[in-house]
Amino acid sequence: xxxxEQNSGPLSVPEGAIASLNCTYSDxxxxxxxxxxxxxxxxxxxxxxxxxxxxxxxxxxxxQLNKASQYxxxxxxxxxxxxxxxxxxxxxxxxxxxxxxxxxxxxxxIP
Amino acid sequence: EPEVTQTxxxxxxxMGQEVxxxxxxxxxxxxxxxxxxxxxxxxEFLVSFYNNEISEKSEIFDDQxxxxxxxxxxxxxxxxxxxxxxSAMYFCASRTTDTQYFxxxxxxxxx
Numbered sequence: 001x002x003x004x005e006q007n008s009g010p011l012s013v014p015e016g017a018i019a020s021l022n023c024t025y026s027d028x029x030x031x032x033x034x035x036x037x038x039x040x041x042x043x044x045x046x047x048x049x050x051x052x053x054x055x056x057x058x059x060x061x062x063x064q065l066n067k068a069s070q071y072x073x074x075x076x077x078x079x080x081x082x083x084x085x086x087x088x089x090x091x092x093x094x095x096x097x098x099x100x101x102x103x104x105x106x107x108x109x110i111p
Numbered sequence: 112e113p114e115v116t117q118t119x120x121x122x123x124x125x126m127g128q129e130v131x132x133x134x135x136x137x138x139x140x141x142x143x144x145x146x147x148x149x150x151x152x153x154x155e156f157l158v159s160f161y162n163n164e165i166s167e168k169s170e171i172f173d174d175q176x177x178x179x180x181x182x183x184x185x186x187x188x189x190x191x192x193x194x195x196x197x198s199a200m201y202f203c204a205s206r207t208t209d210t211q212y213f214x215x216x217x218x219x220x221x222x
Contacts, residue, residue, distance in 0.1 A: 101154040
């Protein structure tokens, strides 16, 4: 059974702080890794994708991947109240394979 | 920006009734998916579809479920005889080589 694990939270950070979200996955053959943001009652919205070890930055977001440790993380710098949502870590075996989601981490940014 | 659309946004049905959920994937995408999310739980894969046939299905996708691409644009999920436990958000997704885009979802309520 392929699993994606995340701390469920809630994670609370003050506005302007760095939020750090972590994820581990069980399937070593996974090649594609994603972070989605989901607001209550809405669909998942892609924030970042990462495919190779190391860091990938996009604006205030940085994704980090360590395939040897089967670990993915997301850093959100200068957190804003609008970042308050559930963050879903997801992995895929190939470019065309289904995406397997973790349970999500609830983030609350306190003004 | 192109997007995945889904109709209806909310469907209420009686147990035992058939429902059809509709999706219009992004036009140049070739891989299509259905996922569901029971309230408070993680997003779960149901089925993937490519080249007019199912490429993979999960244990959830039993004989009560079927998918179809009746024309060049629509992608449908049919539940033949709904159960109370089918109540969930159903998300359609379509994919390019590296990114899966989700529709806004259909909330299915089975009474």
